[in-house]
C-alpha cells in the first residue's frame with residue numbers, strides 16, 4: 001500500500017512586485033493551513049525591506065511559511081527602453097542559478113514547484129528535480145486565455161489588431177477592444193516584448209496544472225472555452241484550477257493587529273459614505289492629471305480616502321523617494337494649493353500606502369476608484385464595494401472592460417487613457433454616479449457586486465468550487481498525478 005506522507009513540501013516562486021507577492025503568500029498560507037504542507041516561498045525582488053514593511057501581518061505569514069528572499073539581482077546594465085515585461089523576464093532569468101541551488105538544498109525535496117506569471121524560467125528546474133510543475137496565474141481567466149492564445153495568433157489578425165485597432169476575438173472572451181487589451185498595444189514594434197509574451201504562453205501550455213486567482217462562478221464561459229478541445233483547449237490541455245479569490249484576510253492571520261490612522265478616521269464616518277482612491281502598489285498619475293483628480297474629488301463633495309503618490313512623468317509608477325515641497329497647510333506641491341485645508345472635513349489624504357484590505361472592508365467605505373489591478377479588484381469584490389475603473393497599464397484595461405461592460409460591478413471612466421487628461425467635471429460626475437444614494441447606476445453596480453461577493457464566498461466555502469480545486473492540487477502534490 002502506498003504511504004501518504006503527513007507533511008509534503010512545496011516550493012512557490014514569486015516574481016517582483018507586491019501584486020505578485022501578496023497572492024503568492026495567500027496561496028502558500030492556504031496550503032499550509034488547510035493541507036498542512038511545508039511551504040517554502042522564494043521571492044525575487046529588488047527591494048526586500050519595502051516588501052516586508054508594506055505587508056500588514058507579514059510576521060504572521062512568517063510563522064506559517066518559510067519565506068526566502070533571494071539576493072537582489074543586479075539589473076543596472078539592462079538596456080534602457082526595454083519593456084517592463086522584458087525587464088522582468090531578464091531579472092527572473094538571472095535569479096535562476098541561485099534558485100536552483102536553494103531548491104537542491106531543501107530537505108525534504110519539494111514535490112512540486114508553483115511559479116507565478118513570470119516564473120516560467122524556473123520550470124526547467126522542476127523538470128531536472130522530478131517535481132510537478134504548476135503556474136499560478138495571479139489574475140483572471142480572460143488574461144489566461146489571451147496568454148495561451150497569443151503565440152498562435154494569426155499574423156494577419158495580429159496586424160489588424162495592432163495597426164488597425166480591430167478587436168481581438170478570443171474564444172470564451174467578449175471581443176477585446178484595442179484599448180482594452182494589454183499595454184503591449186502601445187508598443188507594436190517591440191519584437192522582444194512580443195517574443196517574451198508568446199514564450200510565456202507556450203511554457204504555460206506544458207505544465208501539470210494552472211492555478212487561477214478566479215473562480216468558476218465569475219468566468220464560466222471563459223473557463224468552459226479554455227477546457228474545450230475544440231476551442232481554446234486546442235492550444236493547451238493543461239488542467240485549470242480556479243482557486244480564488246485569494247486575498248489577504250482582513251482579520252489578522254496571527255497575533256498582529258493593524259493600527260492605522262485611516263481606520264480611526266473611517267470609524268467616524270457614516271456607513272457607505274467614503275470613496276477610497278488608490279492606484280495599486282506603485283501606480284500614480286501625471287502631475288496635471290493628479291491636480292484634476294483632486295479638483296474632481298473636491299467638486300463631488302463626497303467623503304474620500306486618497307492614497308496619493310508623487311507624479312512621475314513618462315511612467316505610470318510613482319517615486320517613493322521624491323520629497324516635494326509643501327504649502328503652509330501641509331499640501332504636497334503636486335496637489336492644488338490649499339487642497340488639504342479645503343477638504344479636511346470630508347477627506348483624508350494618505351501618502352504612499354494604506355492598509356487596503358482593512359480599508360475596503362470598513363463599513364464606511366462605499367466605493368473604490370481603482371486602477372483595476374486584479375488584487376485590488378478581488379479585494380473590492382470580497383468586501384462588496386463597487387468600483388470606478390481607471391486602468392493604467394499591464395492587463396488593467398482588460399480588467400476594466402470585464403468589470404464594467406460584462407460583470408456590471410463597476411463604472412468605467414472611458415475618457416482615461418495614455419496621453420489624455422480627464423477633466424475635473426467628468427471625474428466629479430462619475431464619482432457622484434456611483435456614490436450618491438439615489439443614482440440608478442450606483443444602485444445597479446452595488447447590487448451586482450453584492451451578488452458576486454456571495455458567489456465568491458460560496459466558491460471558497462467547504463464544498464465550493466475553489467475549495468475543491470485547491471484540494472485536487474494538494475492531492476496531486478501529496479500522491480503524484482494519477
Ligand code: UDP
Pocket residue numbers: 017018019020022278279280281282283307352353354355356357372373374375376377379
Ligand atoms: N496595496 C495596499 N496598500 C496600498 C496600495 C496597494 O495594501 O496603499 C495592496 C493592495 O491591497 C493589493 C496590492 O497592493 O493587494 C496591489 O495589487 P494590484 O494587483 O491591485 O495592483 P499592482 O500593484 O500589481 O498594480
